[in-house]
Amino acid sequence: MNAHWDQYEHDFPILAGCGDLFTTWGTGSIPHTTILDACGVVLANWIGWTTEFGPQMQAVVEQYLNPSPLVVAGVDLLDESDGDGIVEPGESASLDILLHDLCTEYCGEVSAHLVSELEWLTVSQPTGSYPDFTPGDIYPGSVPFELLVDVTAPPVFDIELSLEVTVGENVWTLAVPFSGGERQVYYTCQVAAEEPDWVMEAAPGWTGQWHISQLDYSSPDYSWHCGAVTNNDYAAHLDSRLVSPPLVLLPHSLLQIQHRISAEVSTVFPDSAYDGGVVEISLNGGDSWNQLTPLAGYNKTFRWESGGGSPATHPFPGGTPCFSGEFDWREDLFDLGLLADQIVWFRFRFGSDNGGGDGGWFVDDITLLGYDEEQSVDNQPGHLPTDPRLTAVYPNPFNGTTRLDLNLWQADKVSLVIHDLLGRQVAVPFTGFLPAGQHSFNFDADGLATGIYFALLQVDGHSVDQRKLMLVK
Ligand SMILES: [Ca+2]
Ligand SMILES: [Ca+2]
Ligand SMILES: [Ca+2]
Known part of the structure; x- marks a missing residue:
């Protein structure tokens, strides 16, 4: 197995054992990195440039060196302080974390430990054990995990907690999405x-x-x-x-x-x-x-x-x-x-x-x-945007014109399409070839009725992300 750099070389240890590793300069000098398996299949893409590049890149690569047989299939919010369905600053929450056995083998002796590195979020009940998995099984932990969100939490947050999953002798760290905040x-x-x-x-x-x-x-x-x-x-x-x-x-x-x-x-x-x-x-x-x-x-x-x-x-x-x-x-x-x-x-x-x-x-x-989870602010330190996506819609709700931002990790044929609630295409703010990097497009809703619309990002003919738009006239 090889790992090598194309065009640009960076000074952190190249990890042996993964497939090929490519990094290139995109338009606008945004480096992007692609991890391929031995057959050339894309395992991960990552666009970005931070001072944490080395450790973050290492985390991405390690994830593909030794993938966990269990993945997080979902998080069920069971309860929170005032029962309104939003985990607000100052509240406690209990949740089930569902694990899914993706491997081809039986997983026994499974336990998990939930970790928060955020000062404003305490995991008050961090441990759970799981039943034995046969391939395809999805189970919650034996008891709910309990969290305390301090009043100093951001007004709206969308974070990832770390779940250390032990299967027999092996330990993997899985990301658990968690969001909440105050109504805006x-x-x-x-x-x-x-x-x-x-x-x-x-x-x-x-x-x-x-x-x-x-x-x-x-x-x-x-x-x-x-x-x-x-x-x-x-x-x-x-x-x-x-x-x-x-x-x-x-x-x-x-x-x-x-x-x-x-x-x-x-x-x-x-x-x-x-x-x-x-x-x-x-x-x-x-x-x-x-x-x-x-x-x-x-x-x-x-x-x-x-x-x-x-x-x-x-x-x-x-x-x-x-x-x-x-x-x-x-x-x-x-x-x-x-x-x-x-x-x-x-x-x-x-x-x-x-x-x-x-x-x-x-x-x-x-x-x-x-409170709309989709509008929560990404607050995760070291977040790894690995997929092309719509990163922002502003303003939303809007009256007249709004701006759609998207992020591409490689040059590609892209369409930005607006659908109404019935799935009818009502506008195409952009279609064409785009270089890697961040791009913004204005969407003018002139002639459209008040209501809900969806912006779809299509890359190479496939829908890869969508955002809800609210037009208010
Ligand atoms: Ca609440
Ligand atoms: Ca007044
Ligand atoms: Ca009267």
Whole structure:
């Protein structure tokens, strides 16, 4: 077996026993390295240049000198502190690591030890034993591995832990992917002097009073206000609706609003509202609406008479929970986690009976937070990018144009293709021959509807990577 350098020679020990080892300068002076087996089959490709080149390269080569008979088939997150499915800074997590027997022989006496070299991540239960494997078997460990993620963890992380797997007398180190972090803001409306994407309207036969106000706000200089411009005299017979533009929800989304209200409640039954506001959501462009319930609940309930008369009372079914009475600026959160990847519209709806009243409803800083593993930041020291891939999409979600970055380890015929959710090709930002290195392309979504799209990186006719794009108009 040979290892040799082509064009460029570097000063770390060449390891005997592997196939051929090639390294060359790519365009832009990015070195790339290819490991071939004795038959010339590509085992690994690696593009990059760091001061850790030698040790990293050695790790790559060693991996192919003596491959582990077991590989990590997956990681199942069993539990984490608050049960929302995201391992956030400050939380603990338990997980199963699934091992898969790829070898042609039986593997017995298997044990594993999970190691973290990160200061902010502690493995509190690091050991597990595995059943005996026959080829093709996939098993979790005997007991879950337990981790503690410190509050000093990065806001979003996507790392690899080391699993030292012992099979009989032999030990291999396998990479275990692990990601988590906090929800990130991906949409916010802080309310400007004009908000052309938002619609203010009234139900037929009712009055509308939403407007953009400078009277009060959570963030300067404006907020949405349903009421009179004077802050003390909203109109009677309101069924006033403020409708958001279409928005695409990331996984684990929360809707966050800042608001204050001053609306009439019964003096005899102060939990019973004559006038008040609710938050609604539509999944079909406004054909139908469902009320959203804040995590902390609504504070009042509409009284048990509604509609009718000229109309005589508020427009909501009696008993509908609502915001009413009096409270100053506060935050409310709505959990949208079950609606990931859907296009939604929000509606802020304020109703009054046949008498007007106080200040009405101020709403500001309408914000969506979400957590998407695909958007997590690569935080792995010494990460080895060995495959051609889409490395970034920015911005995403986007309105109009976004930029796609890709990384090639060798010159090749490349296509960058955009598909919609139904798999139809809607755009081809690039197709042609590219040299090795990093490349960026702009994708202009002019003429496409709001929604989810996929960018596919195809190399030599094969799809090798994809990224989800969210177009929000
Ligand atoms: Ca959590
Ligand atoms: Ca504001
Ligand atoms: Ca009233």
